[in-house]
Amino acid sequence: MDFFVTIRKRQSVRRFSDMPVAREDVLIMLEAATMAPSATNEQPWHFIVIQDRELKASMRDVVKTLLEAGMQETTDQPRRKRLEGMRTYSLHFADAPVAIAVLARPWQGRRSSPYFDATSYNLAQQSVAMAVAQFLLAATALGYSSCFASAPAEFARQELEALIGAKPPWFLMGIISLGKxxxxxxxxVPRKSIEEVCTFIG
Ligand SMILES: Cc1cc2nc3c(=O)[nH]c(=O)nc-3n(C[C@H](O)[C@H](O)[C@H](O)COP(=O)(O)O)c2cc1C
Known part of the structure; x- marks a missing residue:
C-alpha cells in the first residue's frame, strides 16, 4: 500500500471480528515499530503480545473494577461522566484478537541531568510513541485495524503490570488493540486544517 494512502487510511478501531492475526504479520508490525527513532537510540520499548483469552479477561476485569470503584468514590459529575465514558475507551483490548501491552523504560542517558526524572520519562514516552505510530501504520498497510489506548494504564497501571509480569524499570504506557x-x-475523526496547526517562518 502506498505510504500516504496508508497514513490516510489508519483510523482507530475499537470493535473487531474474531478473525485471527497471523503471527508473521505481528512480527512485521513489530519490526516496523523497532525501526522508529529513539532518544540516543536507546530503543526503550518492549511489546508483550497477548492472545490468551483468560489473561485478556483478567486484565479487563481489573480495569473495570477500578473504573467502577472510581465512580463509587466520587460525586463530581464531570469526573463520573469521564469514568463512565472510559468503559468504551479502556476495555476494547479484551475483545480484540490480539492485545499488545506497550512497555517503556526511562531514558538512561545523561544521568547527571538536573532534570533526570522528568527528562528520562519524557524521552522514553516520546521514543515509544514513535514506535507505536509505526506499528499502527504497519498494521493498516497489512489490512488490519488497531487502536492505541493509554487509559488502561492510567486507571490500572500497577495491577496490569502485575498481571503481565512487567517489572521496574519497565512501565506500562498503554495497550494496542489489534485485529480485523x-x-x-x-x-x-476530523482534523484541524494545516493553516490552523502550522506556522511558516521565512
Ligand atoms: C497518546 C494516545 C492515547 C490514546 N488513548 C486512547 C484511549 O485510552 N482509548 C481509546 O479508545 N483511544 C485512545 N487513543 C486513540 C485516540 O482517541 C484517536 O487516535 C483520536 O481520537 C484520533 O482518531 P483516529 O486515530 O481514528 O485518527 C489514544 C491515542 C493516543 C495518541
Whole structure:
C-alpha cells in the first residue's frame, strides 16, 4: 500500500471480528515499530503480545473494577461522566484478537541531568510513541485495524503490570488493540486544517 494512502487510511478501531492475526504479520508490525527513532537510540520499548483469552479477561476485569470503584468514590459529575465514558475507551483490548501491552523504560542517558526524572520519562514516552505510530501504520498497510489506548494504564497501571509480569524499570504506557475491524468506521475523526496547526517562518 502506498505510504500516504496508508497514513490516510489508519483510523482507530475499537470493535473487531474474531478473525485471527497471523503471527508473521505481528512480527512485521513489530519490526516496523523497532525501526522508529529513539532518544540516543536507546530503543526503550518492549511489546508483550497477548492472545490468551483468560489473561485478556483478567486484565479487563481489573480495569473495570477500578473504573467502577472510581465512580463509587466520587460525586463530581464531570469526573463520573469521564469514568463512565472510559468503559468504551479502556476495555476494547479484551475483545480484540490480539492485545499488545506497550512497555517503556526511562531514558538512561545523561544521568547527571538536573532534570533526570522528568527528562528520562519524557524521552522514553516520546521514543515509544514513535514506535507505536509505526506499528499502527504497519498494521493498516497489512489490512488490519488497531487502536492505541493509554487509559488502561492510567486507571490500572500497577495491577496490569502485575498481571503481565512487567517489572521496574519497565512501565506500562498503554495497550494496542489489534485485529480485523468488525466494520470499517463510516467517517474519519476530523482534523484541524494545516493553516490552523502550522506556522511558516521565512
Ligand atoms: C497518546 C494516545 C492515547 C490514546 N488513548 C486512547 C484511549 O485510552 N482509548 C481509546 O479508545 N483511544 C485512545 N487513543 C486513540 C485516540 O482517541 C484517536 O487516535 C483520536 O481520537 C484520533 O482518531 P483516529 O486515530 O481514528 O485518527 C489514544 C491515542 C493516543 C495518541
Amino acid at each position: 475491524a468488525e466494520k470499517q468506521p463510516q467517517r474519519r
